[in-house]
Amino acid sequence: MTDNRSDERQQLFVLADALLEDVFSMSDEELIAETEEDDNLVSVPIRMRELYQQTLVKKRKSRLKKAKDDLRSATLPQNPAEVIDISEAREAVTHALESKDLSIAARNETSSELSDADIIRKYHDLVALGIINPED
Amino acid sequence: MDASDPQSVLSQEELENAISEFSDADWIRIDKTANLYTSLYSWISIQSGDLIQEAILRALSGTRKCPRDVDVVKFLAETIRSIANGEAEKAEHNLSKVSLNDETTTIEIRSDNPSPEDLLAAKQESQNLEDKLIELFSGDETAQIIVLGILDGTTGEELRSLAELDETQFNSKRRKIRRTINHAIQNGLKP
Numbered sequence: 001m002t003d004n005r006s007d008e009r010q011q012l013f014v015l016a017d018a019l020l021e022d023v024f025s026m027s028d029e030e031l032i033a034e035t036e037e038d039d040n041l042v043s044v045p046i047r048m049r050e051l052y053q054q055t056l057v058k059k060r061k062s063r064l065k066k067a068k069d070d071l072r073s074a075t076l077p078q079n080p081a082e083v084i085d086i087s088e089a090r091e092a093v094t095h096a097l098e099s100k101d102l103s104i105a106a107r108n109e110t111s112s113e114l115s116d117a118d119i120i121r122k123y124h125d126l127v128a129l130g131i132i133n134p135e136d
Numbered sequence: 137m138d139a140s141d142p143q144s145v146l147s148q149e150e151l152e153n154a155i156s157e158f159s160d161a162d163w164i165r166i167d168k169t170a171n172l173y174t175s176l177y178s179w180i181s182i183q184s185g186d187l188i189q190e191a192i193l194r195a196l197s198g199t200r201k202c203p204r205d206v207d208v209v210k211f212l213a214e215t216i217r218s219i220a221n222g223e224a225e226k227a228e229h230n231l232s233k234v235s236l237n238d239e240t241t242t243i244e245i246r247s248d249n250p251s252p253e254d255l256l257a258a259k260q261e262s263q264n265l266e267d268k269l270i271e272l273f274s275g276d277e278t279a280q281i282i283v284l285g286i287l288d289g290t291t292g293e294e295l296r297s298l299a300e301l302d303e304t305q306f307n308s309k310r311r312k313i314r315r316t317i318n319h320a321i322q323n324g325l326k327p
Contacts, residue, residue, distance in 0.1 A: 008265045011287045018286040019314045028161035048163035055192045
């Protein structure tokens with residue numbers, strides 16, 4: 001029974017291919033005439049173009065999501081051990097901003113003006129500059 | 137043609153532009169292609185619209201690359217065909233895994249007085265594909281010959297010779313076969 005069904009599936013594959021060949025052997029005029037006969041001449045192209053536009057939107061959303069995911073991965077600390085408590089980070093940045101080693105512009109910022117996200121970014125920047133030692 | 141050579145395939149932008157410029161007839165071809173496979177492969181669950189969308193997504197994402205010398209409509213139709221065949225084989229593989237010794241299967245008691253619809257359904261279930269198509273084209277021996285030839289794997293010139301038709305007559309007969317099969321499936325025939 002299973003073999004017979006498998007043989008029939010194979011037959012359907014070749015039948016589908018043969019009928020597809022028929023579709024592609026028709027001229028534009030013949031295709032349009034056939035579709036008109038089926039009363040689908042207006043709806044088919046409209047439906048197809050709408051489907052295409054929906055597909056483009058889907059593709060762009062997917063690309064945007066991937067870009068966001070990539071960006072998120074790039075800005076996250078590579079080492080989970082580097083995840084830092086926000087209050088500790090703020091304290092370290094505050095102390096660093098009071099440091100004489102920083103430029104006037106940097107010192108003119110105060111940690112209270114900075115959002116949590118800004119604090120985290122500045123913390124990592126100051127670690128990279130060697131001004132903050134994470135071990136402290 | 138070296139598909140790894142970027143110059144030998146259409147860029148994603150070129151492909152997107154080409155599809156945007158499809159004529160009504162081009163879109164009708166794509167629609168007919170998807171409908172053909174979803175109606176014949178009755179055991180797969182994908183809808184024709186989803187099939188088309190998946191084909192376009194694969195083309196625009198670069199998963200499938202269109203050679204520069206290939207018509208984009210044909211390329212998309214071939215992608216649809218490839219996805220449909222893949223789904224069909226996957227579904228067929230899953231079907232073959234179903235146990236035939238399922239003790240939980242309930243047995244339906246058939247009525248002593250089956251309706252004409254029941255009789256037709258039972259008859260269709262017992263017929264193989266060949267029988268169904270022969271019956272569909274009863275009275276049209278040429279169509280039956282062509283269909284049997286197709287199922288047997290005969291193609292092209294050989295198939296046309298088998299039917300003893302010139303090219304125009306053959307194309308016309310093949311068209312009639314396709315439309316008859318489509319119509320029959322829409323009206324309940326299960327291939």
